[in-house]
Amino acid sequence: MPVISPTVRLAGLLLLLLLAFLLDISVGSVKIPLGDVFHILFSSSSKDDTWKFIVEKIRFPKACTAVLAGCGLSVSGLQMQTLFRNPLADPSVLGITAGASLGVAMVMLAGGSIATLFAIRELGLSGSVLITVAACLGAGLIMVMVLLLSGRLRDNVLMLIIGIMIGSITTSIISIWQYFSAPEEIKDYLLWLFGSLGGVTNGQLLILGSVTILGLIMAWLSSKMLDALLLGENYARSMGLNPQRARLIIICSSSLLAGSITAFCGPIGFVGIAVPHITRQLFRTSSHRILVPACCLIGTLLLLLCDVLSQLPGNQTALPINIITALTGAPVVIALLLRQKNINAY
Amino acid sequence: MYKNSSLRFLFPLAVILLISSCGQSGQNKSAVAGSDSSNFSSAKAIIKYAKGFRIDYYDHYKIVSLLNRVGDKTDTLHYLLLPEGGTPPPDHPGLPVITIPVKSLVVMSSSHVGLAEFVGVADRIIGLGSMKYINSPAVRQRIKTGAVKEVGLDNDVNTELLVAMHPGAFLTMSNPDAAGVGKNKTLAEAGVPLLPVSEWLETTPLGRAEWVKLIAALVNREDIVNAKFDSVEQEYKKLAAIGAASATHPSVIIGMPYKGSWFMPAGESYMVQLLNDAGAGYHWKDTKGTGSLSMNFETVAPVALKADYWLNIGTVDSKKEIAGRDARFTQFAPFVKGTIYNNTRRTNDIGSNDYWESGTANPQLILADLIRIMHPDLLPKDSLYYYKQLK
Numbered sequence: 001m002p003v004i005s006p007t008v009r010l011a012g013l014l015l016l017l018l019l020a021f022l023l024d025i026s027v028g029s030v031k032i033p034l035g036d037v038f039h040i041l042f043s044s045s046s047k048d049d050t051w052k053f054i055v056e057k058i059r060f061p062k063a064c065t066a067v068l069a070g071c072g073l074s075v076s077g078l079q080m081q082t083l084f085r086n087p088l089a090d091p092s093v094l095g096i097t098a099g100a101s102l103g104v105a106m107v108m109l110a111g112g113s114i115a116t117l118f119a120i121r122e123l124g125l126s127g128s129v130l131i132t133v134a135a136c137l138g139a140g141l142i143m144v145m146v147l148l149l150s151g152r153l154r155d156n157v158l159m160l161i162i163g164i165m166i167g168s169i170t171t172s173i174i175s176i177w178q179y180f181s182a183p184e185e186i187k188d189y190l191l192w193l194f195g196s197l198g199g200v201t202n203g204q205l206l207i208l209g210s211v212t213i214l215g216l217i218m219a220w221l222s223s224k225m226l227d228a229l230l231l232g233e234n235y236a237r238s239m240g241l242n243p244q245r246a247r248l249i250i251i252c253s254s255s256l257l258a259g260s261i262t263a264f265c266g267p268i269g270f271v272g273i274a275v276p277h278i279t280r281q282l283f284r285t286s287s288h289r290i291l292v293p294a295c296c297l298i299g300t301l302l303l304l305l306c307d308v309l310s311q312l313p314g315n316q317t318a319l320p321i322n323i324i325t326a327l328t329g330a331p332v333v334i335a336l337l338l339r340q341k342n343i344n345a346y
Numbered sequence: 347m348y349k350n351s352s353l354r355f356l357f358p359l360a361v362i363l364l365i366s367s368c369g370q371s372g373q374n375k376s377a378v379a380g381s382d383s384s385n386f387s388s389a390k391a392i393i394k395y396a397k398g399f400r401i402d403y404y405d406h407y408k409i410v411s412l413l414n415r416v417g418d419k420t421d422t423l424h425y426l427l428l429p430e431g432g433t434p435p436p437d438h439p440g441l442p443v444i445t446i447p448v449k450s451l452v453v454m455s456s457s458h459v460g461l462a463e464f465v466g467v468a469d470r471i472i473g474l475g476s477m478k479y480i481n482s483p484a485v486r487q488r489i490k491t492g493a494v495k496e497v498g499l500d501n502d503v504n505t506e507l508l509v510a511m512h513p514g515a516f517l518t519m520s521n522p523d524a525a526g527v528g529k530n531k532t533l534a535e536a537g538v539p540l541l542p543v544s545e546w547l548e549t550t551p552l553g554r555a556e557w558v559k560l561i562a563a564l565v566n567r568e569d570i571v572n573a574k575f576d577s578v579e580q581e582y583k584k585l586a587a588i589g590a591a592s593a594t595h596p597s598v599i600i601g602m603p604y605k606g607s608w609f610m611p612a613g614e615s616y617m618v619q620l621l622n623d624a625g626a627g628y629h630w631k632d633t634k635g636t637g638s639l640s641m642n643f644e645t646v647a648p649v650a651l652k653a654d655y656w657l658n659i660g661t662v663d664s665k666k667e668i669a670g671r672d673a674r675f676t677q678f679a680p681f682v683k684g685t686i687y688n689n690t691r692r693t694n695d696i697g698s699n700d701y702w703e704s705g706t707a708n709p710q711l712i713l714a715d716l717i718r719i720m721h722p723d724l725l726p727k728d729s730l731y732y733y734k735q736l737k
Contacts (some may be wrong), residue, residue: 029645050648057674058644062606181500191605198606198643200672266605317640320607 005285006290013297014331020304024063028311030054056199065188065200066303067230068212069265069277072257075219075292077272079254082226083247084160090272091258094251095142095167098174100262101193103138105174108189139259142166143251150247194320195266197307204264210258216296218253218305223288227249230286268303270326274333275299281336302329357440358555389569391559394550394579398544400503401563406432408563409441409469412522412542418553425541427563444539448514448564452497455519456698457554458543464707465561465571467700473511475499475519481692481700503529509536515564517543549636550619551709552582560708581710592625592721596654599629599646599680602671608646609638617658620709624716625724626655648671655720656680657733659688665736684737687719691734701732 026037032051039046041060046052075093080089091097146163152157177187200208225246228236233243261268279294280286304325369458390403402409408427425566428434428439430703434443452473453459459482462468468484477496480486488494495511498504500519508516512560520530520542541564545557555578562571598621600611612618612635629649633639650656656678665686669676689712690730692700705712718725 002382029642030648050651053651053674053677054647057677058647138709191607194605196605196607199604201674311642311644317607317642 006164006285006294010281010290010293010297013294013301017297017301017304020308021027021063021067024066024304024308025055025059027308028054028059046099055183057201057228059126061201061205062197062307063304064205065197065208066263066307067300068205068208069197069261069268070271070300070303071216071296072184072212072261072299073268073271074275074279074295075216075236076254076257076290077274078276078288078295079219079226079250080223080272083232083250083254086157086160087277088273089160091254091262092167092267092269092272094163094255095165095170096139096146096255096258097262097267098167098170099142100135100259101267102170102174103136103263104132104192105177106138106188107134117260123188133197135263136259139255139262139318142170143255143259146251146255152250156247170187192266195268195322197265197303197321200264208260208264212255215253215256215260216292218249218256220292222246222253223292226288227286265321267322269322270329271299271302274325274329275302277333278302278329281339370601372572389572391563391572394557395550396545396548396556396559397553399557399560401560404435404600407435408446409438410444410541410560410563412544415520423542425539442539444515444541444564446564447566448539450512450514452508452511452513452516453543454499454517456480456703457545458507458517458519458705460703460708461543461545461558461561463704464574465559465565467561467565467567467569470565473497473513473516475503478696479702480696481694481698481703503533505529505532505573508533508538513538516540519544519546521547535543544648545706547636549614549616550578551616551623551712554616555709556709578708578710582623582713585710585713587684588724589623589625589713589717589721592717592724594721595625595627596705596720597627597629597649597652598655598657598720599653599678600656601649601659602660602668602675603643603646606643608641608643610636610641610646612639618714620716623713626716626720626721650678650680652679654683654685655678657684657685657689657716657719659736662688663690663736668736684735685729686736687733688736689715689732691730692734705732 025041026032026034030051032054036046036048036051037055040052041056044052045057047056077090079089080093081087083089083216139333145166146159149162150159153162178189225236225241228239228241229243229246229250236243236246258272275295275298276291279291279298282298283290283294285291302323302325306321306328307327310319310321391401393400398413400411400413402411406429410425410427412423412425414422424438424441426434426438427446428443430447433465434441443592449470450465450472451462451467451470453462453471454475456479459468459471459474459480462471463482463484468482469488471485471488471494473488473495474480474485475497476499477489477494480489485494495507497508516533516538518530518540521544522542530540535541539690541560543560544558545554548554548557556575558575559568562568578733599618603609610630613631614631614636615638616636618628618631622631630639659668662671665681665684668681668686675681689701690699690703691706694700701712711731714725715730717732718727719733
């Protein structure tokens with residue numbers, strides 16, 4: 001195989017990503033001619049107001065959300081896998097996703113209780129905003145707990161186990177809550193659990209965008225630390241790196257990414273664990289300077305294509321994105337891993 | 347991890363899907379004219395609309411047959427309604443017996459309460475699946491005085507409590523095909539006279555309402571209930587004729603999407619039947635299925651943007667709340683025109699909506715509301731019963 005430089009590969013991926021983005025905006029249940037789609041995108045005018053609404057208010061925000069979620073979840077997964085030197089790690093292992101779920105459950109399942117209704121009316125918050133705030137708080141709470149514990153523990157495997165334990169506790173609390181909740185409230189919550197890219201609109205997109213970009217910048221800046229950690233903590237220390245602080249920065253960045261995306265889109269599974277593997281296979285490098293942007297591109301590409309699949313023309317139903325990501329992504333990961341047969345990166 | 351928690355919710359569904367048929371083979375019936383006895387109603391219930399049950403009248407007993415809902419609508423379950431002190435007939439061995447007239451009821455759903463209220467036996471309710479969803483003032487009064495106990499819903503039913511209560515009949519919500527599994531089986535074996543009242547599976551408003559006749563058969567009130575139901579039926583038909591004659595068919599959207607999924611009633615569902623009878627134009631009225639269609643936002647948007655009315659919008663109570671759910675809703679025509687109506691006018695202080703309680707037995711009131719909303723020229727709009735305009 002001819003050696004293609006990573007830069008060229010990244011550029012190629014970027015091109016593919018642009019195409020996927022346009023494809024995602026052009027296809028959907030309602031047939032809109034390609035020319036009109038471009039017209040709406042670039043001049044914001046259309047002969048048909050319905051088309052304009054669909055492209056501007058439904059498809060464009062959804063594609064943007066796919067980009068943000070794809071970047072955020074896969075980079076967060078990459079960081080977790082490197083930090084814990086465990087190929088199975090992903091944002092949910094630290095219980096961060098479960099924390100966000102707890103926040104959402106608190107709002108949704110207590111929806112009938114007077115306290116919540118009162119809060120909603122008094123604060124002028126309703127529905128999605130409150131849920132998002134709660135999810136961020138939930139994720140943040142677990143993150144702070146994990147950070148406090150990580151200060152006491154020097155071992156990453158212990159950290160991993162504790163993360164899983166915290167996740168289990170959180171999930172149990174949610175289950176208890178569900179057990180005592182009304183069916184229609186549980187239904188809303190279950191729909192949220194399926195994950196969705198379609199519920200993020202204008203203002204929320206801005207918030208999600210800023211938080212994700214902040215997390216990505218932190219991830220990019222921490223890529224040297226990730227490289228060093230990959231070689232073991234002693235080596236990292238010999239390079240003049242403070243592993244404790246590196247861990248703090250990485251967990252912070254990962255939590256920001258996973259927490260905010262879970263808050264807005266629901267727990268989208270699979271991307272966080274699969275994309276880093278695909279990326280390492282395609283780029284055959286362990287340098288995070290390359291892996292971080294490559295993960296962004298591949299994660300985005302995967303989510304965009306999955307979204308296209310879930311919106312195929314003539315298909316009126318919206319398949320939850322979680323179903324599609326795992327159905328299409330898992331075979332790819334298996335195929336790639338079969339070629340390699342073992343994982344050397346750890 | 348967190349996905350496991352959904353199992354609790356999905357399990358009953360899985361049970362319903364997995365069990366295709368269970369129960370006894372059908373038995374031949376030789377209906378004999380009913381006789382007058384002190385414990386027996388002289389009137390007989392004739393079922394015209396409901397597809398889920400049948401009542402056969404014999405000399406001194408009645409047999410209720412529940413029909414399975416999958417495929418060929420054959421009998422799945424039979425219950426022997428036997429007057430107090432009567433001897434079970436030899437030609438129907440092994441049937442579960444319910445002693446009539448039933449003096450105490452444990453009911454699971456709010457529509458059961460509505461049905462009992464219609465028959466006039468709401469005061470015989472001694473147990474409820476959940477106390478949270480009650481509207482009937484009579485039943486709420488009985489809850490206050492401690493005359494009604496909470497027995498738990500679905501798989502959370504408190505078996506011991508239920509057995510100890512010795513109810514005259516225990517009305518469950520379960521699909522008749524799943525009536526003999528899990529806790530229901532345990533309860534039946536413990537001698538609790540369990541009867542699945544699955545009015546929610548009916549696909550027509552009158553079919554749903556007609557389940558009052560099943561309750562009537564349990565308490566020997568066929569004569570009164572037949573008359574009451576007849577007037578409901580006449581009223582409904584009269585209104586449907588008005589709706590059918592309407593010159594316009596305003597377009598309607600139902601419900602609200604969540605996370606990109608919009609559940610719209612399917613063409614053969616009872617909601618669409620109501621809309622048709624009210625002279626509404628419903629974009630998906632020719633779709634198949636009796637449940638709901640799961641659609642994405644984009645599919646509904648072209649219809650929603652230009653719809654005339656937006657109905658049954660869920661738990662929201664004002665336009666402000668709707669806008670808070672998703673700012674895109676503010677561009678829908680019904681939002682701009684202020685033609686959003688929700689079926690929550692009769693929601694009480696504990697958040698329970700009478701639409702789901704008395705509405706089951708009174709479809710004519712729902713239909714009248716819908717006509718009043720969409721055709722104010724045919725019926726005056728000012729006196730809505732279940733619906734209210736969101737502002």
